[in-house]
Amino acid sequence: MATGDDESDGEIGETIDILLIEPNPGDTRLFEENFKDAKLMNAVHAVTDGEAALEFVHQRGEYADAPRPDLILLEPQLPGQSAMEVLAELNDESALREAPVIVLTSSETGESIVKSHDLEADAYIQKPVETDEFIEFVQEVEEFWFAIVKTEAAN
Incomplete structure (x- = not known):
């Protein structure tokens, strides 16, 4: 995590690097x-x-200078290497396991599918569909992050 220089505009003082693994350019935007x-x-x-997600987290190839993500948002429906394979690799390596993973589910069924593969993410949040829902989604991610920071501070 990089440290922010100040806390302006009501922002919290540390910058977090979020890796979004999302195939839809509109949703990414x-x-x-x-x-x-x-x-x-x-x-x-x-x-x-x-594939690009694993290159990023391992800091290989074009992502050699990429920061280690503090938080990973994972869309379960990916082209090529599946989200299940990505999550399994993240869970298998201790250096990668430190970054919390939020699986972006489309429904409770999506969460069940991930869990049926004996893979656990740190959280499951329903992916926003409407533009207005993105604000609520960001608030949920913020709450999740603050809970992690409080837990780490308590330890």
Whole structure:
């Protein structure tokens, strides 16, 4: 995590690097726009498939200089390497396991599918469909992040 220089506009003082794994460019744009207005100072790094996600987290290839993500948002329906494979690799490696993973479900069924593969994410949040829902989604991510920070501070 990079440390922010100040807390302006009601933002929290640390910048978090968010890796968004989302194949839909329209959804990516909505995520980026809504996170820009969030209370959390953040940098959203977006990739469109599982292979690029693993390259990013391992800091390989074109992502050699990429920051280690503090938070990962994972769309379950990915082209190429599946989200289940990405989640399994993230869970298998201790260095990667540190970043919390939020699976973006379309419904409770999506959460059940992920869990049926004996894979656990840190949280499951229903993916927004309407533009207005993105604001609520960002607030849920912020609450999740604040809960993690409080837990880490308590330890």
